[in-house]
Amino acid sequence: MPLLVMKFGGTSVADLARIRNAAEKVRREVERGYDVIVIVSAMSGKTNELVGWVEATSPMFDAREYDAVVSAGENVTAGLMALTLQEMDVPARSWQGWQVPIQTTSAHSAARFIDIPRAHIDAKFAEGFKVAVVAGFQGVSPEGRITTLGRGGSDTTAVAFAAAFDAERCDIYTDVDGVYTTDPRIVGRARKLDKIAFEEMLELASLGAKVLQTRSVELAMRYKVRLRVLSSFEDTDHNSGTLVCDEDEIMESKVVSGVAYSRDEAKMTLLRVADRPGVAAAIFGPLSDAGVNVDMIIQNISEEGFTDMTFSCPTNQVMRAEKAIAEGSAAGAFVYDKVVVDDAVAKISVVGIGMRSHAGVAATMFKALAAENINIKVITTSEIKISVLIDRKYMELAVQALHDAFGLEKAA
């Protein structure tokens, strides 16, 4: 029997009516002949309520007890979804993490999968059950304690089940109808992509596209799980949404697939750093220890024996970064002249697997920005992505200009 994994996020199961709507989509797949594993999040708001109680009880909470409390939300949805399916005459059974058991590491609130044994759920399918409803976001540690997976954990659960059960596809139902060439709120002509390669989705996810969580895309790429992103709130069929898949499946691809942006970036430059082997590690080690999410890093030689070191990080981490730098320097780890902070920049990226084989993408990008008189402050590139930092006030303009320059409003 072919098998599908279907995942419904918090807004898709926010109340009983929406659970029923989601169950209807599951029933349709069962009628098409699939066994289905449904992964559910907590009803929206419920996890926040539980987290609020934990934080109010114990600001420095024990992560084991945090996990035991917050996992309750998914358990409730799983039971309600199974009941809803039963009401539709679809034989369904709910599964909490420990019942599968979803074996994870003991890293509470950030656990990783060790194994998802198939035996118990396979046995239920063999008995005639058509749907296994699994509580997302959770597992059980080798010590028998409940674990949770951290942000986006339900997406990751869905992909891991799709890999473990050799699912034909993993459908992620959410509140948008797919992955777009860029944010439709900024570019009205943004186009929904029918397909996108794992690598591109991974870059877009890590650039802040909220559709899929980075780790779930990584996992899908590693296990070649075909992911589909589609809307819970529209009629959908097997061609809806956006398929995230291996690039081999994408026949004709544009050079650039999408334009991403990140608004709240800051650029920090350490001027005249005394250069010696290991100085980068001496600077970025303390930043990492201080929890600063350093994104881009650029190093230039300024004059003999000195270097300028520039990096970007989220705006709200600037103070933390300044403190870490001051302390590192005070401890003698490195020597510099001064720090220059620009906390009014934005990051714009163009992403596309096509640029691996096409020259000139960078030139097109830079020319499009220059035509709008937008100054580029920092450039970094990866195999399938070019990112620049620019003044924040030009962000929307830059996104529109690049969307036009690469002709993204037209299908490939």
Add this chain to the structure above:
Amino acid sequence: MPLLVMKFGGTSVADLARIRNAAEKVRREVERGYDVIVIVSAMSGKTNELVGWVEATSPMFDAREYDAVVSAGENVTAGLMALTLQEMDVPARSWQGWQVPIQTTSAHSAARFIDIPRAHIDAKFAEGFKVAVVAGFQGVSPEGRITTLGRGGSDTTAVAFAAAFDAERCDIYTDVDGVYTTDPRIVGRARKLDKIAFEEMLELASLGAKVLQTRSVELAMRYKVRLRVLSSFEDTDHNSGTLVCDEDEIMESKVVSGVAYSRDEAKMTLLRVADRPGVAAAIFGPLSDAGVNVDMIIQNISEEGFTDMTFSCPTNQVMRAEKAIAEGSAAGAFVYDKVVVDDAVAKISVVGIGMRSHAGVAATMFKALAAENINIKVITTSEIKISVLIDRKYMELAVQALHDAFGLEKAA
């Protein structure tokens, strides 16, 4: 290390402040040198919310999924209680039913204990944990599904843990400060009992005294678990509340310990039932199958070959009972002339282990009621209880008269 079981009901853990108040009581017992097992209910209102969702989803719900959903409430409280104790520097760990594991039968929503293995929790006490917080009301079936125990299940969990762990005592914290000679709302001079025998408590519980659930008292009696009922909302010490214990522990006892009542009773009489061996089973079998909770049963011979059969049941089950009788009769199981229903009666009972050795209790009771011109419609007696049905409008008057007649306002 001596061990206590402490149980907190829904109103005692209704919000974070109350959980903290309950945890404070636990901390005090730890300071007195006890290891403590805390049994918690769901925060009040939470179970109703979950039950409401289940019933709205699926009127004829699958009890397995019902149990999976409603058990979430206790799990949340258990985690929050463990966190609260940790904040007070009391080493505590939460336990869900499956983690202990609390092994029960597969009778979902009405499961019974099979075993409560001590190994896991004992190991944690040996590691230095002082408190095990256990989610009440739940367990796990031999099939690995979550079960719940039905009404009052958290009391029963507490008693079962006290038995399994040889607890010195099982303290049931609730919203009243003990067991009274009768309802203080009806008799202002009702007196709190310092001690009451298991048998008496059992009769009072089954008569509707809300303080303890019948099954938990039965279990306590069988395993000689000393139970104490006391208030969550008052300062309490080891002499507070009411101790429910073996009658050997009660030095001096009154003939009658308490007066109980049940307001919403109905009396049904089948007139001229054709008498033959097995006719009672033929009548009451279908009633039981129909879920009618038959309480008192009285049979009189009316004339040769015929009998009148009277029973009582809750008012809201009268229609169900009439239907079951009509169907049973139509199926030829028994023959009768007609049914007479009186749905405006109340049951009044006097309870006391002292009446086993003292004659005249019934005479005193009947005389007290006669002095108030209250007509007795039905009488049943057990070894330590006499119950009567009377017109409902005389209920308060009867309770007061009997409380006076047996001198219950004065200590023994």
